[in-house]
């Protein structure tokens with residue numbers, strides 16, 4: 448793993464969100480929902496065209512060790528959700544992260560998933 | 574060496590490459606016990622995240638074009654339950670305030686359903702939340718969170734007051750207790766399954 452060359456940041460940066468996101472627009476809500484799972488991509492999938500911002504680098508490091516949802520990434524970084532979405536959409540475009548959006552709602556899928564949720568809850572707490 | 578605080582291995586979603594993430598909302602008025610409920614049952618220390626709102630209730634993601642407007646933030650808290658190698662359940666708690674439209678849309682989109690926490694002493698405070706859940710087309714169950722000293726309530730009167738459908742489950746729950754909270758959730762999921770079949 449590469450060592451980030453920026454200073455360690457304790458508190459959330461006091462920078463206007465517009466600056467952090469470099470003015471990029473809003474990403475697709477469906478693609479980056481609260482429970483979309485995110486992980487860092489392999490090096491060979493990355494298409495670096497520019498230097499990552501400290502915030503992007505921070506997100507990338509957070510999800511390098513496994514999968515986290517968009518909401519969890521926002522919770523751990525303490526960045527507003529909208530900002531995290533914009534940063535992630537840039538990272539996705541650059542091939543830095545892989546996202547797994549939740550399944551579309553469909554009654555058949557729902558019934559199967561609900562069964563699984565019910566069984567899981569009963570096994571855990573029953 | 575990594576200069577950033579890194580997360581414990583358990584913070585990550587187990588088997589993330591095969592998991593389907595689903596969510597259930599835990600809703601109710603202020604101080605009804607949402608945060609307590611999520612904390613009792615979540616496998617991770619509950620997290621919270623915020624969206625910035627303009628005064629008009631629109632979410633803003635950058636400050637472009639909103640210069641001079643007052644923004645406020647609204648927080649939602651959430652927890653996680655890994656139920657198998659295929660399903661990981663997220664519980665999102667939010668106060669029922671209609672003015673935070675963007676947040677509600679985010680929360681409600683794709684949610685399996687909602688557990689509505691109700692304090693029988695403050696029934697009227699639950700009307701707006703239930704209206705909102707119905708407006709977003711979510712199925713729900715009522716969990717009556719009985720605080721110490723709350724008088725025993727009549728289920729029929731409560732159903733009447735909240736104008737519930739006959740098949741809407743009503744359970745009593747102590748949000749501080751893991752088992753009691755899990756039972757309320759199980760009741761909800763059974764109901765959702767009945768609806769889906």
Ligand SMILES: Nc1nc2c(ncn2[C@@H]2O[C@H](COP(=O)(O)OP(=O)(O)O)[C@@H](O)[C@H]2O)c(=O)[nH]1
Pocket residue numbers: 601602603604605606607608609610718719720721746747748749
């Ligand atoms: N006696 C009792 N107190 C509770 C219960 N659930 C929550 N509380 C308390 O009520 C207060 C508000 O709860 P909280 O979870 O923060 O409410 P929220 O605003 O809906 O998130 C806290 O002091 C809790 O400890 C319950 O089931 N019984």
Ligand SMILES: [Mg+2]
Pocket residue numbers: 607608609650666
């Ligand atoms: Mg709370």
